[in-house]
Amino acid sequence: MKLNPDCIRDILLAVEELSDYDRSVSDSELSKSKFLISYSENEILYHVRQLTWSKMLQQADFYGEGFDILDLSPQGHEFLNNIRSDDN
Helix, strand or coil: CCCCHHHHHHHHHHHHHHCECCECEEHHHHHCCCCCCCCCHHHHHHHHHHHHHCCCEEEEEEECCEEEEEEECHHHHHHHHHHCCCCC
16 A cells, blocks of 8 residues: 555544543544544554554554554654644
8 A cells, every 4th residue: 555644644633633641542533533534444554554663653552453542652743743734
């Protein structure tokens, strides 16, 4: 699958919006986010895996065909701040 930078940004935006100090984000919550409604489940899963490998996500646990994400990592927050605008 080809890496989609818009999907990367939208996942980071969704995790930022949905995560909380004591609450992780599940795959089902993430896929219902207003940022990700135009992406397939497979596309979201692929890009979450890429973000995990790139250390942009903090504690992403994969199980079967799903996952839970604890939060953005410090690198993920910094990267998102640099690409937040649609113009970047």
